[in-house]
Amino acid sequence: MATIRRFDDADAPAVAGLIERCLREVNSRDYPSEVIERMCDHFTEQRIKQLAAQRQMFVAAEDGIVGTVSRDGNKVYTMFVHPRAAGRGIGRLLMRHIEALAVADGYDHMETGASITGHGFYHRLGYVDVRSTETEFGFNYILRRSLP
Secondary structure (H helix, E strand, O other): OOEEEEOOHHHHHHHHHHHHHHHHHOHHHOOOHHHHHHHHHHOOHHHHHHHHHHOEEEEEEOOOEEEEEEEEOOEEEEEEEOHHHOOOOHHHHHHHHHHHHHHHOOOOEEEEEEOOOOHHHHHHOOOEEEEEEEEOOEEEEEEEEEOO
């Protein structure tokens, strides 16, 4: 079973590699290659460290890093699960972890932007569509979930 822990700067190479692998192997089914390349160029090791300094970032560890998510208040960012670990509950575990932190901080809902690829995942966790938008990385859904 995966364990959730805070991101450490030493995790940056593994997290950047995990994100690139997800983008190339999974998201590439829903987005054109130029968008995938832009996204891969964006999520460098240095950028991952910058993001972790700006928000709370977590990793799921199980014989290496198999997932990551970050949060800023009640906003969810950079949610990725390694393709070889998909479907095993790691994404749900990461999301429930940051949702519990948001509840402890007094938030009554979570909000996230989701790719076409991740849209169904968030629906299965109880998130509902608020709107859709175009970003520099293509089409994106904005979803929200009420917290207990």
